[in-house]
Amino acid sequence: MYKFPPLWAVCAIGALSIVKGIDEEPIRVREVLDMPEFPLVHVAGVCDISAEGAKCWDNQGRRFKSLSERITAYYLSQTFASLAIRPGLKNRWVAFERMDPAPQAIFQYSGFESGNTGGYVSGWRSGMMLEWARLDVLKEDTTAQMAINFHRILPSINIGLKKGESAVVGGARLTVADFGRLTKSKLTSTQRFSGPEMKYFISVDRSAIGQAEQTFNLPLLLDKNGQVIQRVAENGKPFPAVDGFPMSGNFAQISIYSTSATRVQFATNVDPGQVAQLQFGQHQSRKVIFEDLRLDPLPAGTDQ
Numbered sequence: 001m002y003k004f005p006p007l008w009a010v011c012a013i014g015a016l017s018i019v020k021g022i023d024e025e026p027i028r029v030r031e032v033l034d035m036p037e038f039p040l041v042h043v044a045g046v047c048d049i050s051a052e053g054a055k056c057w058d059n060q061g062r063r064f065k066s067l068s069e070r071i072t073a074y075y076l077s078q079t080f081a082s083l084a085i086r087p088g089l090k091n092r093w094v095a096f097e098r099m100d101p102a103p104q105a106i107f108q109y110s111g112f113e114s115g116n117t118g119g120y121v122s123g124w125r126s127g128m129m130l131e132w133a134r135l136d137v138l139k140e141d142t143t144a145q146m147a148i149n150f151h152r153i154l155p156s157i158n159i160g161l162k163k164g165e166s167a168v169v170g171g172a173r174l175t176v177a178d179f180g181r182l183t184k185s186k187l188t189s190t191q192r193f194s195g196p197e198m199k200y201f202i203s204v205d206r207s208a209i210g211q212a213e214q215t216f217n218l219p220l221l222l223d224k225n226g227q228v229i230q231r232v233a234e235n236g237k238p239f240p241a242v243d244g245f246p247m248s249g250n251f252a253q254i255s256i257y258s259t260s261a262t263r264v265q266f267a268t269n270v271d272p273g274q275v276a277q278l279q280f281g282q283h284q285s286r287k288v289i290f291e292d293l294r295l296d297p298l299p300a301g302t303d304q
Contacts, residue, residue: 026147026287031059033288038150039102039109043290044095044130047071049083049118056095061298067095071132074119081119089136092295093118094146100129106152107286113147137295145291154282158222161202161275168209169280177203177263179272198255198267199236202278205263218254219278221270226277229270236271 027033033041045064047056053072056064071093075081085091098109100122111117116134124130137144157169159176166175179202221229223238231239231249239249250269258265 024286026289028289028291030290030292033148033290036104037106038286038288039099039105039107040128041096041098041109041148041288043293044097044124046135046293046295047093047095047132048091049075049093054093055297057294057297059292059294061294061296063297067130070121070124070130071095071119074121078119083118085134086136088139090139090141090295092135092137092144093132094135094290094293095130095132096148096290097124097128097130099127107150107284108152110149110151110285113149113287135293135295142295144293144295145289146293147287147289150286150288151283154284157280157282158277159204159219159280160277161272170282171209173207173209174280175205175207176278177205179203182267197234198253198257198269200268200270200272201257202254202266202268202272202275203263204266204278207262218256218266219280221252221254221268221275222277222279223274224276228279229274232270232274236269237274238270 027035031043043059045056045058045067047054047068049055049071054068054075056067056071058064075083099105100109102108112131112133114133114135116136118132118134120129120131122129133146135144135146157167159165159167159169159174161176161179163176163178166173168174180200182199182201223229229238229252232252233239233249238252252268252270254266254268254270256264257267
């Protein structure tokens with residue numbers, strides 16, 4: 001299955017471009033992720049946060065006083081911090097501490113899968129960041145799990161801008177089908193008036209290899225010297241850089257304006273005759289699931 005960014009989404013050429021590689025099975029752990037390829041991540045505790053403040057406990061159910069106080073202090077100092085809850089559910093906040101930065105790790109932290117991030121505190125402990133996210137569960141649930149995503153950047157793949165040129169990117173073969181000048185009738189009003197005129201097109205055929213799931217984003221456009229084209233004149237030709245920085249012209253842009261099951265068509269303000277290669281970035285994703293999170297404290301906890 002392929003996933004694409006929204007049609008008509010315009011992106012400056014200098015932005016990051018990714019094709020997602022094949023995901024492996026999730027890694028399952030209890031309280032601690034301690035593997036050489038990843039930053040150290042530890043479940044600090046679970047909290048019930050209300051108007052009275054945070055009440056937290058560790059994964060044995062023991063009261064975690066310092067964690068409660070730190071998260072309460074965070075919300076007292078943050079004017080715009082929000083604590084949205086869902087009625088009818090057991091609203092819990094799971095706090096993790098993780099190594100920050102983690103220069104030796106191959107995979108880098110990329111966030112909670114739930115997306116309900118509550119807040120974060122740098123320097124919670126030496127070299128560790130504290131971050132927490134909401135976990136909505138049924139009232140009768142006593143344990144739960146939460147996933148954290150990690151990724152690593154893989155070498156980019158370049159495809160020469162010549163008809164028939166192709167390469168395997170992630171789990172798909174991408175092949176240059178055609179390129180040239182667009183007619184105005186093919187562009188939407190948004191594309192015509194949202195910035196520099198997108199006068200040109202580049203079509204790329206795609207075919208799946210196996211059952212890999214892909215996330216296909218925008219390529220970078222490289223000139224004949226292998227440099228990213230950053231600014232262009234109205235005629236689509238790049239402006240030369242001065243001390244490494246082009247000072248004139250419009251930002252080079254590219255967007256997806258047409259897709260089908262087998263083809264992606266890009267619109268750009270860069271003359272394809274000035275483009276030597278399309279560069280597609282890649283990354284590998286890994287999911288780590290922290291299991292058996294304790295959702296309630298012991299009836300009579302002990303302080304930490």
